[in-house]
Amino acid sequence: MPAPPVGVVGLGQLGGSLAAALVAAGRPVQGWDVDAAARDAAAARGVEITRALSGVVVLAVPLPAMATALDGLTVDPGATVTDLGSVKRPVLETVGATAGSRFVGGHPMCGTERSGHAAVDPDLFSGARWAVCLEPDTELPRWLRVAEVALDAGAAVVPTTAAEHDDAVAAISHVPHLLAAALAAAAGQAGPLALALAAGSFRDGTRVIGSDPGFVRAMVTGNAGPTAAALARVQEQLARPWTDLVADGHAVATRQHGRRDVRVPLERAALLALGRAGGAITRRRAAFVEGWVPDQA
Known part of the structure; x- marks a missing residue:
């Protein structure tokens, strides 16, 4: 079954980089931005510029704009809605309240001090951790659609809740x-x-x-x-005494752990346990996901 299209609202550094990464991965990508220059730059990278979005709709706009990001756009009623915001509870309370069970919060742990469409980098998400929120009422098929977007962009998925994130x-x-x-x-x-x-x-x-x-x-x-x-x-x-502080901080910053490969069933408690253990998902299979957790031995 082909992957659904991805519609990106906001084509600055994060949104533009995501759109470019997904185009490179072979995903059909739609996009919109209020800035004409950002739209033109995304179109040159293979993004279909349109106000009509479907599949997985990604809100890549500043936090204060999240609640109104879809105003003036036509979103397919069956679309899954996610976001790239750095804080999750406020977005869950606003966008989540409007989109209901169609909303799945997300946050890629990447980006730089630069911003705007001139800072777009298709490799921005490569190797990054991407938190994908799994709340008690989250529909697992929608969560998986968002997780697959993150994986296609080159990131590793960390299941979590908005509060824990x-x-x-x-x-x-x-x-x-x-x-x-x-x-x-x-x-x-x-x-x-x-x-x-x-x-x-x-x-x-x-x-x-x-x-x-x-x-x-x-x-x-x-x-x-x-x-x-x-x-x-x-x-x-x-x-604290500075000598103790330096020693303890150095120990945390230089600690080394191996990784242990795991397979996790597509079940909420098991997925969240993986995230809480510091692990991440790297691949989707039919009935489970593959990833790793830190090896504390």
């Missing part, structure tokens, strides 16, 4: 943006000499705050509770 990304994505902002602001206060001497560690530590400030604000405020809790844990760590 938001708690996790607060620690490994949203707080790092705030820390990068704090580091850059503190270095600015240290004066021109400090900035002139800044090299690799400062560059690496501040890279993500080069992102669009509006994007960062929407992300951290949209996930304010988990982000505040994760930031409090960081502040507790900074209050």
Whole structure:
């Protein structure tokens, strides 16, 4: 049975890169963007530019625009709707409330500080983790359709719930943006000499705050509770003796684990257990999925 088409709403860095990756994988791809230049760039890559979308419809727009992203577009009533937003609970409460059981939340863990259609990269998702949310009322066939989009783009799928996703990304994505902002602001206060001497560690530590400030604000405020809790844990760590902190942080950052291949049945509890164990799905089979979990031995 042929894979359904994918309709991408928003053809900037994430949406445009997804559309380009899927075209390269042989998927039929439709797309729309309010920016004519983004539409033209996507069309040149083989995307059918249209307001009529079907199959799996992907919302690749900023978080504040999610609720109205489909306004003015014609979406097939049977289409599955997903998104690429960096926070999941607010999108579930808005888009999910409108789309109902047709909605499956998603979030690819990739991207750069760049934005817009000029930053499109068909290889952006290659090897990335892509969270695909599996709520109690999620229809498994729709979840699989979204997972297959992620796999076709080159990503590995991590089953999770919206709440668990938001708690996790607060620690490994949203707080790092705030820390990068704090580091850059503190270095600015240290004066021109400090900035002139800044090299690799400062560059690496501040890279993500080069992102669009509006994007960062929407992300951290949209996930304010988990982000505040994760930031409090960081502040507790900074209050520890520095020698202990350095040793423990180094141990986490340099830890090495192998991977153990697994087969998981297409059942909600088993899929979520895989995600909670730190594993990912790499291939869809008829009655199960294949992937891996970290080998803790």
